[in-house]
Amino acid sequence: LTFKQAQWDEPLIIERSSEGRVGFSLPSPETPSVNVTVQLLRKRLPKLPELSETEVVQHYVRLSQQNYGVDLGIYPLGSCTMKYNPKMSDRVVATPKLQDLHPLQDAESVQGILRILYELSGWLAEIVGLNKVSLQPAAGAHGEFAGAMIMRAYHRRNGELEKRDEIVVPDSAHGTNPASAAMAGFKVVEMPSNQEGCVDLEALRSSLSHRTAGLMLTNPNTLGMFESDILEIAELVHAAGGLLYYDGANLNAMLGEAKPGRMGFDIVHINIHKTFATPHGGGGPGSGPIAVTKELERFLPVPTVERSGDKYYLDFERPDSIGKIRSFWGNIAVLVRAYAYIMMMGRDGLEKVADISVLNANYLAKKLSEVRGLELPFPEKLRKHEFVLSAAKMARETGVTAAHLSKRLLDFGIHAPTVYFPLIVDEALMIEPTETVSKQELDKTVIAFSKASAEAYTNPELVRDAPRNTAVTRIDEARASHPKTMQLTWRRGTQSA
Amino acid sequence: MMEAHPYIPNSAPVVKEEMLRDIGIRDVHALFQDIPETIRMNSALELPPRRCEMETRLQVEDMLSRNSSTRDITSFLGGGVWPHYVPAAVDEIVARSEFITSYTPYQPEISQGILQAMFEYQSMIAELMGMEFANSSLYDWGTALGEAARMSARVTGRDEFLVPHYIQPDRLRTLKTFSEPAGIRIVEVGQDRRTGAILKDDLQQKVSSNTAGVYIENPSYLGFLEPGAKGIGEIAHEKGALFVIGADPTSLGLFASPGELDADIAIGEGQPLGNHMNYGGPLLGLFACRGARLLRQMPGRLIGMTMTRDGTSKAFTMVLQTREQHIRREKASSNICTNEALCAVAAAAYLALMGPRGLEELGKLILANSTYAMRQLGGLDGITVPVFEGQHFKEFVVRFDGTGVAASQVNAKLRHHGIQGGICLHDQFPELGQSALYCVTELHTREQIDQLVSAMKVVIGERA
Numbered sequence: 024l025t026f027k028q029a030q031w032d033e034p035l036i037i038e039r040s041s042e043g044r045v046g047f048s049l050p051s052p053e054t055p056s057v058n059v060t061v062q063l064l065r066k067r068l069p070k071l072p073e074l075s076e077t078e079v080v081q082h083y084v085r086l087s088q089q090n091y092g093v094d095l096g097i098y099p100l101g102s103c104t105m106k107y108n109p110k111m112s113d114r115v116v117a118t119p120k121l122q123d124l125h126p127l128q129d130a131e132s133v134q135g136i137l138r139i140l141y142e143l144s145g146w147l148a149e150i151v152g153l154n155k156v157s158l159q160p161a162a163g164a165h166g167e168f169a170g171a172m173i174m175r176a177y178h179r180r181n182g183e184l185e186k187r188d189e190i191v192v193p194d195s196a197h198g199t200n201p202a203s204a205a206m207a208g209f210k211v212v213e214m215p216s217n218q219e220g221c222v223d224l225e226a227l228r229s230s231l232s233h234r235t236a237g238l239m240l241t242n243p244n245t246l247g248m249f250e251s252d253i254l255e256i257a258e259l260v261h262a263a264g265g266l267l268y269y270d271g272a273n274l275n276a277m278l279g280e281a282k283p284g285r286m287g288f289d290i291v292h293i294n295i296h297k298t299f300a301t302p303h304g305g306g307g308p309g310s311g312p313i314a315v316t317k318e319l320e321r322f323l324p325v326p327t328v329e330r331s332g333d334k335y336y337l338d339f340e341r342p343d344s345i346g347k348i349r350s351f352w353g354n355i356a357v358l359v360r361a362y363a364y365i366m367m368m369g370r371d372g373l374e375k376v377a378d379i380s381v382l383n384a385n386y387l388a389k390k391l392s393e394v395r396g397l398e399l400p401f402p403e404k405l406r407k408h409e410f411v412l413s414a415a416k417m418a419r420e421t422g423v424t425a426a427h428l429s430k431r432l433l434d435f436g437i438h439a440p441t442v443y444f445p446l447i448v449d450e451a452l453m454i455e456p457t458e459t460v461s462k463q464e465l466d467k468t469v470i471a472f473s474k475a476s477a478e479a480y481t482n483p484e485l486v487r488d489a490p491r492n493t494a495v496t497r498i499d500e501a502r503a504s505h506p507k508t509m510q511l512t513w514r515r516g517t518q519s520a
Numbered sequence: 521m522m523e524a525h526p527y528i529p530n531s532a533p534v535v536k537e538e539m540l541r542d543i544g545i546r547d548v549h550a551l552f553q554d555i556p557e558t559i560r561m562n563s564a565l566e567l568p569p570r571r572c573e574m575e576t577r578l579q580v581e582d583m584l585s586r587n588s589s590t591r592d593i594t595s596f597l598g599g600g601v602w603p604h605y606v607p608a609a610v611d612e613i614v615a616r617s618e619f620i621t622s623y624t625p626y627q628p629e630i631s632q633g634i635l636q637a638m639f640e641y642q643s644m645i646a647e648l649m650g651m652e653f654a655n656s657s658l659y660d661w662g663t664a665l666g667e668a669a670r671m672s673a674r675v676t677g678r679d680e681f682l683v684p685h686y687i688q689p690d691r692l693r694t695l696k697t698f699s700e701p702a703g704i705r706i707v708e709v710g711q712d713r714r715t716g717a718i719l720k721d722d723l724q725q726k727v728s729s730n731t732a733g734v735y736i737e738n739p740s741y742l743g744f745l746e747p748g749a750k751g752i753g754e755i756a757h758e759k760g761a762l763f764v765i766g767a768d769p770t771s772l773g774l775f776a777s778p779g780e781l782d783a784d785i786a787i788g789e790g791q792p793l794g795n796h797m798n799y800g801g802p803l804l805g806l807f808a809c810r811g812a813r814l815l816r817q818m819p820g821r822l823i824g825m826t827m828t829r830d831g832t833s834k835a836f837t838m839v840l841q842t843r844e845q846h847i848r849r850e851k852a853s854s855n856i857c858t859n860e861a862l863c864a865v866a867a868a869a870y871l872a873l874m875g876p877r878g879l880e881e882l883g884k885l886i887l888a889n890s891t892y893a894m895r896q897l898g899g900l901d902g903i904t905v906p907v908f909e910g911q912h913f914k915e916f917v918v919r920f921d922g923t924g925v926a927a928s929q930v931n932a933k934l935r936h937h938g939i940q941g942g943i944c945l946h947d948q949f950p951e952l953g954q955s956a957l958y959c960v961t962e963l964h965t966r967e968q969i970d971q972l973v974s975a976m977k978v979v980i981g982e983r984a
Contacts, residue, residue, distance in 0.1 A: 028630065032833065036640050036872050046873035047607065049881055053966035054892035056884060063745055063911055065776050067648040068876040076609050080871045083613040083637065083865075090633030092621035100623055105525050108621055111573050115580045116798075117611075123589035125597040126800030127943055129935065132593065135586030136799050149566050161659040161802065162858035172697065202845035202855035206670075208701025211850040249554045280552055281559045296858065300527070304614075304862030305634035306624040306821065307657065308802035311858075325693075347693035350600050350662035350789075351800030363580045369570025372525055378548045380530050382539060385551055389543045405554045433630045441626070444846070461529035462539055493629040495835040496828045503826035504839045506812070510825045511653050511839070512643040512961070 024471055028437030028493045029088035036082050037513050040072035046079050069215050071515070089494035090305070091438055099387075101409045101441040101453025102197065102245055102272050104297030106380075111367065112360035114299065121359060126351040128184040130336045136355065137335035140328045143362045144312075150373070151274070151291045152284025153314035158353040163272060164199040165348065166292030166311030167239070169324055171207030172267050173290055173315065174237045176322040180343070186266065187236040187291040193222060195246065195445040200239040200270060209236055216447055219401050220246040222256055231263040241270035242286065243277075243407040244425040245445040245453065246400075247384060257287025262290040266290060266319075271311075274298045275457070276381050276408035279374035289316050295354075299361035310357040324348045379458035382466060387456050388412075394476045396420060400448055409455035411448050412440075418450050423479035423486045425450040430497065431478065431489040435471040526573075539840045590797070594968045595940035598915050598959025600661065600688050600789065601797050604770065605963055606840045606870075610794040613869045614862050624821075624858070628837040636835035638823045638861065642867035648772045648871070648879075649786040650779020651808035655820035657860040658805030661766065661789035662691045665735070666698025667807065667819045667854055668785050672733030672762045673704050674817050674853070680704070680730045682761075684718060685711045688741045689948050704732065712952070715742040716908035718752055731761040738767055738781070741943075742957060743890075743915030744908045745775060753782040762814075769793055769806065769867075770886060770961075771913050773879030778808075785809045794870025795863050804863040818843065819854030873966065882962060886914050889969065890960040897958075902980060907955060918942060919955040922982035930979055937975035 074082075091098070096104035116122075124133060144156040160166035171190065178184040190204035191212045201211040217223035221244060230364045231238075238260045242250045250256065260267045269288035275298045277283070283291045295301055296309035303309065310512065315323060325344040326337040337352065368376065388410040392399035396417025399410065414425040429439030429452065441453040456465060478485045501506045525531040530539060536548075545551065571579070585945035590603050597603075614620065618633060625631030625638075638656045645654035658664045669681040681704050683692065692706075692772070699706055710722040718736060727734060738746045746752070753763040760952065764785040765778035766810035770792045778786035790804030791797070809818055813967040824839035874882065894916050898905040902922030906912055920927055942956035949955075 025562040033636070035636075035643075036868075037643070040875075045875060045878060046609070047875070047878040047881075049885055049962060050965075052885060052888055054888040054969075057887050057891045059887070059911060061775070063775055065749070065772065065774060066780055068880060069644075069650075069772065069777070071644055071647060071874070071876045071879065072872050073877070074872055075873040076607075076873060079869060080609050080613065082872070083869055084616065086636050087613075087616035087618040088633065089636075090618040090622050091627075091630040092618045094617040094621045098623065100626065103623055105623055108714040109527060111577055113615070115577055115584070118581070118584055119589050119591045120581075120584040120587050121589075122606075122798055123591050123603070124587055124589055124799040125595055125603065125797050125940075126601055128588075128590075128595070128597065128940060129931070132588040132940070133799065135583045138586075139580070139583055146567055149932075161663075162856070164855045164857045165659060165663075168855055172701070175701065186737040198844075198849050198852070199855050199857050201850035202848070202852040206701065206855050208703075217981040219850035243531070249552075251554050251556060254556060254558065279561060279565050281555050281561060285559050285561075291583070294858075302620040302862075303623045303858070304620050305622045305631075305638075305865065306861030307859040308861075308863055309858040346697045347662065347690050349694055349698055349801075350660045350688070350690040350803060356796070356802060359580070359584075363576055366568060366571055366579065367573060367576040368525075368527075370567040372528075372570045373565060373567070375525055375528055375531050379530050379536070381550050381551045382536065383530060383976040385545070386539045386543050396784070397753070405551055407551070429627070430629065433627060438630065439627050454963035458528050458530070462535050478930050487858045490629050494632040495629055495833055496830055498628050498835045498837050499827050499829045499831075502836060503824045503837050504841075509839060511639075511815075511822060513640070513825075514643065514646060514652075 024435040024474065026434065027490050030494050031085040031089060033082060033085045037072045039074060039078055039082065042073055044073045044075050046074050046076040049154050096282060097456060097460050097468055098438040099454045099456050100438050101455045104275050104455060104457055105299055105460035106457035108300050108302040109364060112363045115332045115363050116171065116356045116359050121356065134335055138327055139359055139362050141330055141335050143358055144328060145367050147293055148314050149314055151314045152282025153291055154317040155320045155323060156312050156314045157327060158312045158358055159324050159348055160311035160313060161285040161349055161354050162309045163292055163294040163311040164203055166313045167199055167203035168206055169313050169348050170268050170290040170292055171204050171209065173319055175207055177266060177319060178236055187234055189234045190236050191230045191238045195244055195447050196239060197270060197272060203225060204239065219384060219404060220248060220447065221250050222252060224252060224255060225255060227259055231259060235263045235265040237266040237268055239268040241273045243273045246411050247406040247409040248404050249407055254287045272297060273408060275378050278377040279370065289319060290432040295357055295361045301357045301360040308354050308357055343413045376458050377519055383456040383458060384408050384410055385462055387454060387465050389470055391472055394472050396476050396479060411445065412452040412454065413448050414450040414452055417479055421479040421483045423483050425452050427487050428475055431475040431486045432471055433490040434492040437468055437471050530874050547751055549824060553948050564984040593938050593940050596942045596958045597940060599943045599957050600690060601800055602792050602961060603958060603963050604792045604961055606794050606796055607873055609873060610866050610869045614866045619865060620862060625838065632836055635823050637865045637868055639825055639836050641864045642823060644868055644871045645806055646808055648769055649779030649808040651786050652810035653815050654808040655818055656823055657864040658807050658820050658856060659860060660805045661787060661802035662694035664787040664807045665691055665695045667767065668764050668787050669695055669699050669704055669733060670702050671817050671819060672764065674734045675762060675814060676760065676948060678732035680707055681732055682707050682709050682726055682734045684709055686737055686740050686742050710817035715910050716740060716742065717747050720751065723752060724756055727755055727759045727761060729759060731759055733762040733764050735764040738765055739771055739913045742917050743912045744910040745913060746901030747910060749781040770882060784814060790863065790867045793867035795866050802860055802863055804860045804867060817853055820856050821859060839950055841953065885962045889964050890914050890916065893960045894967045896969060897976060900976060900980065907952060914961060915957055915959045917952060917955050921953040925980050927956045939972055939975055
């Protein structure tokens with residue numbers, strides 16, 4: 024468990040600046056220079072660093088060494104599906120044949136990419152069991168917004184938008200669900216989970232009404248448990264006149280096992296950067312395609328990718344579309360990686376993804392639930408790709424909380440789980456190992472938890488003061504967000520904030 | 521095919537069996553038995569069979585090779601995504617595996633690298649825009665505009681947002697999608713047919729106590745600069761509305777920044793800063809603002825610089841998370857979670873390489889090349905260029921009415937010369953007749969511009 028992250032004490036890049044240094048070279052002018060009216064000109068050059076290329080590269084490589092990624096080890100953030108990103112996928116997109124394509128080129132010059140997008144749309148529709156896909160959303164939350172806008176368009180077309188102004192979400196939902204629903208103009212009705220952490224059918228019945236536009240749900244839910252009543256849930260929502268929305272954050276466990284379309288979902292978003300192994304890039308770019316039923320096809324964002332004979336094209340003639348949700352057609356470089364990934368997995372490979380991601384989660388759940396101070400709520404229920412532990416017992420007995428424990432894991436070179444989510448579990452540690460982690464790495468994770476637990480019961484200060492082996496020790500978060508000390512740029516403090 | 525898969529270590533049968541035994545389960549399928557039979561798939565997914573890495577790579581590369589990129593044909597397309605040179609060092613930096621395979625930095629102590637890079641990005645964008653704060657990215661310019669309108673409405677409690685007539689179509693449609701559910705009305709302000717300048721009279725008439733924000737683009741979608749930007753800001757501010765400016769960052773080494781023009785919110789597209797065009801995505805939404813009142817309503821992630829608790833070193837972490845969806849849920853300032861972080865790192869690395877002088881020089885080069893192209897094309901009979909009189913940067917409108925050839929025909933014929941012409945504007949702006957938007961950057965050589973002019977001569981039937 025020996026781990027020591029690089030500590031470069033790297034200055035801000037602006038602090039490395041020396042006047043007159045350059046990190047660029049531009050072509051010599053071949054065309055006459057142009058004078059511009061002075062009123063239009065910038066008065067003061069921006070305060071950017073002046074550095075040679077050597078210094079810029081060293082700066083960022085040093086920073087990268089102070090950053091933990093999937094290529095370094097387990098990254099078990101629950102609901103984030105931090106799986107290994109195949110190198111092949113990164114390689115195939117690093118070509119001028121993709122990088123130097125402009126989105127408005129004539130269709131005949133981009134048949135290759137259009138075909139990839141068309142086939143990928145078809146594959147994704149098949150995987151989730153729905154009819155048609157839009158590849159445009161840039162992220163899961165963006166897909167949720169597009170999906171909620173489709174609910175809006177559907178109810179408007181039925182003349183019911185005025186009265187259907189509520190979207191129901193479980194109290195265990197990802198924060199993006201209520202935020203996306205609100206952004207699309209809906210009121211959010213939060214529904215309490217039952218004793219087993221699943222949808223409470225009684226609570227659902229009382230949440231549904233003639234005002235219901237839809238229900239947003241992830242399945243398996245954020246506790247990693249399959250909503251076994253899903254068909255009944257779908258029936259209730261549909262009977263109330265609402266639509267059923269599938270948050271695809273947890274799709275990994277369902278690949279080749281069960282399709283959201285068969286569960287009764289009308290709209291699905293797919294987190295390409297989770298399930299389909301594209302790199303998350305420190306927060307993005309991702310991609311969040313949506314899939315819908317035949318009935319909702321007409322509302323998809325414009326344009327869609329279509330085929331006529333052996334020609335591929337973008338279809339802008341979609342009068343009932345919700346319109347544009349972004350510029351151009353989607354996060355294409357991300358989507359092409361997913362295309363290559365699905366091709367390399369094939370149907371049997373994707374089933375293995377689901378199987379082993381669930382096996383890994385159950386294996387780890389069993390081992391970690393035996394660690395002193397940790398409990399697995401609802402132990403009798405099966406888990407899928409992820410599970411949530413409670414550190415409440417440890418917190419009670421030692422004062423070491425889920426947050427403390429997670430910081431101590433960093434010291435062992437293990438990324439912490441998602442903490443304090445879902446909100447329905449006290450001192451929650453939400454853990455998703457994914458299928459790309461080896462048994463050895465899982466076992467190492469168990470040892471790290473056990474060690475941290477033993478420390479909590481013998482030397483709690485050691486855990487509460489963690490981490491020490493990371494690039495920096497525990498951060499002063501209060502200072503970071505306090506109006507008097509908050510600093511958001513190198514220009515100056517934010518006195519006015 | 522082997523039972524084990526290269527990305528799935530525990531798919532090796534021996535390991536898998538050992539794990540199953542360990543947790544007392546006979547078969548993985550037992551872990552799925554809570555899924556009702558009626559839902560369980562009883563046949564395989566209808567997908568192509570698994571291929572090996574070599575086959576996959578060859579197949580995807582073969583498919584991509586069927587595209588003609590802007591290296592195969594000389595392209596004059598811009599209008600929201602632009603061809604610019606990406607230094608090799610930028611590609612190298614964003615390919616660092618510790619950056620590319622990391623997640624949103626929820627554990628800051630082990631994620632200082634990406635956090636510091638994002639803090640520096642925020643600083644550089646704030647500098648470039650001449651604003652106080654910048655967030656750590658939105659999806660693209662279009663969604664940044666949508667967020668700017670919604671933020672203006674939240675801050676002012678008003679429900680009208682004014683936009684210029686000449687605006688990129690995707691941007692306008694995205695704005696409308698974002699605005700409609702928030703009950704924000706989009707009102708168009710006219711622009712002078714001769715200069716492109718915002719019509720002050722029209723603006724005065726439309727701006728009111730309902731106006732949440734007044735938006736202009738500088739340079740505009742059609743490439744001309746707005747000569748009266750400050751005055752527009754004054755009119756907006758007099759009525760208590762916010763002034764929002766959209767800008768192309770490659771213009772900002774040379775032309776006045778949104779901050780210098782008194783903008784309250786500055787937005788733009790960051791793709792030209794070290795990001796490839798990639799057929800239109802991923803892009804990079806720039807978003808900056810000033811003042812504490814606006815900061816609290818800002819969408820997107822923010823990184824702050826602070827100290828470690830023991831006070832021994834500087835440290836970076838996400839701040840003001842109470843604006844965001846994972847804390848605030850339906851009351852969040854935006855639903856955004858995953859953003860365009862790695863594209864922001866590319867932009868930061870690009871700006872660090874260019875520095876203030878590089879950016880200024882880049883601006884001058886683009887200005888010289890695009891002005892040269894305007895002059896050369898303007899010398900052809902029947903062609904009007906530029907259509908607007910104002911100062912242009914990078915892009916300009918070419919009007920073909922005097923040639924008797926439709927803009928789409930011009931493009932079809934240019935293709936035979938290995939040239940991709942500009943964006944046809946007729947559908948969106950019929951008053952511009954048969955015209956197209958041309959884009960010229962530092963990537964275009966004088967020879968390529970001369971080739972365009974020669975080809976154009978032939979295309980419009982003028983004797984070469």
